[in-house]
Amino acid sequence: MDYPDDSALLTRLLAGEQKAFRELVGTYQSAMRAVAFAIVGSRNADEVVQDAWLAVVRNLDSFQGRSSLKTWLLTITANTAKTRLKHNRREVLLDDLPGPHGSVGDERFAADGHWLLAPHAWHQDTPEALLTEGELRECLEKTLASLSELQGSVLLLRERQGLELDEICNLLQVSLSNVRVLLHRARLKVFATLEHFEETGQC
Amino acid sequence: MLSCKELVAHSSDYLDSQLNLRMRLAVRTHLAMCRNCRRFIRQMRLSQLVLRRLPQGQNAELDALAQRLAELRRQSS
Ligand SMILES: [Zn+2]
Numbered sequence: 001m002d003y004p005d006d007s008a009l010l011t012r013l014l015a016g017e018q019k020a021f022r023e024l025v026g027t028y029q030s031a032m033r034a035v036a037f038a039i040v041g042s043r044n045a046d047e048v049v050q051d052a053w054l055a056v057v058r059n060l061d062s063f064q065g066r067s068s069l070k071t072w073l074l075t076i077t078a079n080t081a082k083t084r085l086k087h088n089r090r091e092v093l094l095d096d097l098p099g100p101h102g103s104v105g106d107e108r109f110a111a112d113g114h115w116l117l118a119p120h121a122w123h124q125d126t127p128e129a130l131l132t133e134g135e136l137r138e139c140l141e142k143t144l145a146s147l148s149e150l151q152g153s154v155l156l157l158r159e160r161q162g163l164e165l166d167e168i169c170n171l172l173q174v175s176l177s178n179v180r181v182l183l184h185r186a187r188l189k190v191f192a193t194l195e196h197f198e199e200t201g202q203c
Numbered sequence: 204m205l206s207c208k209e210l211v212a213h214s215s216d217y218l219d220s221q222l223n224l225r226m227r228l229a230v231r232t233h234l235a236m237c238r239n240c241r242r243f244i245r246q247m248r249l250s251q252l253v254l255r256r257l258p259q260g261q262n263a264e265l266d267a268l269a270q271r272l273a274e275l276r277r278q279s280s
Contacts, residue, residue, distance in 0.1 A: 016277035022269035029268070030259055053268065057275050104211055113206025118239035119246055127252040140257060158219075159254040165219060184215035191250045 006069040013060060025053070028070060031161040032077040038153035038172045039081035048084055052077040071167070078171045099146050099189030100139075100203075101196040122198040130194070139203035143193040147186055154179055155186040205233045210240050214247055 012020035032052060036045040055076050063072060110116045124130045131137060144152055153172070157163045165183075169176050197203065205213075210233050216222050217230050234241050 013276070016273050018270055018273040021273040021276070022266065025265045025269050025272070029261075029265060053272055054275070057272050057279070060276065106208075109206075109208040109211075113208040115207045115239045119243050121242065122246060122249070125249065127249065127256045130249070130253050131256055131258075137257060140253070155254070159251055160257075165221070180216060180219070180221060183219070184212075187215055187247065187250065190254060191247055194250050194253065195246070 003065060003068045007065065010060075010063065010065070010069070024069075028073050031070070031074060031157060031163075034153040034156040034161070035074050035077045035171055036081050038150045038174075039078060040085050041149055044084060045081075048081045049077065051084075052080040055080060070161075074163075074167075074171055096151075096185050097146060097148055099143050099192060101143065101189070101192040103185065103188040103192050119195065120199060122194070124198075133197075135203060136194075136197050139193055139197055140190065142203065143189055147189070150174070151182045151186050154182045155190075158183055159187075205229045207233075207237060207240055210234075210237075211243060214244060217244070218247060218251070 009020055009023060013024065029049070032049050033045060036048040036052070040048055052073075056073060059076070063069075067075075108115065108117045122130075144155070147155065150172070154168055154174075157168050157171075158165070163171075165176060165179055168174070168179050172179075174182075193203075210230060213222060213226065213230060217227070222230065234244065
């Protein structure tokens with residue numbers, strides 16, 4: 001098998017070990033949900049994820065290890081979602097819902113393109129220190145919830161699950177340039193939330 | 204030379220290594236000279252790390268799901 005990390009887990013999964021399944025769902029459930037969200041929307045996403053898990057268990061014996069477990073799981077999820085979505089794709093929604101703390105917009109720059117309102121130094125400079133503030137966590141959740149389904153999914157798959165951009169394109173069937181746009185706008189909103197919180201101490 | 208505004212517009216592509224060589228050099232040159240944009244890029248990277256570390260809940264739900272799937276597997280094998 002080409003993916004040694006997976007092979008030990010796979011052996012335990014094949015044996016039906018509950019702890020192995022707990023590891024599997026703990027690691028991949030939110031990525032699978034993100035894929036489903038992006039393709040079928042929030043209303044049907046949970047059902048698609050359920051169906052995908054059942055398909056995973058059904059097909060475990062035939063998993064060959066030619067891809068990573070992660071890629072296999074996410075591909076099954078994407079396929080399950082696309083089957084659900086009989087009328088093929090919705091239009092890719094690039095329209096941008098406003099984030100609770102805005103973005104980094106034109107108003108931050110002078111006519112010549114220099115910063116007008118440059119970023120200030122933040123009080124904390126590690127993720128751990130920033131996240132000790134419970135209120136910031138809630139605040140970020142709000143910002144993430146404000147993103148469109150597709151945009152939120154792209155951000156989650158990239159930043160939390162570490163997928164490559166081309167993997168995201170293939171799974172969600174969105175062009176690379178669209179993924180780049182979605183990701184950039186989402187990141188600026190997250191940045192704006194962190195910046196707002198660092199400057200005001202509140203959400 | 205690249206303006207600060209343009210640098211911000213290309214910042215995600217820079218972080219994801221999506222820029223061609225010429226643009227990458229333009230960004231690096233700008234960063235070498237501009238404290239504000241260096242700070243911006245540093246804070247963008249920090250934002251990425253914060254998202255990665257943001258805890259996600261729903262443990263009870265996952266326990267139940269794992270139990271169901273394991274049972275299903277044992278039944279089918
Ligand atoms: Zn600059």
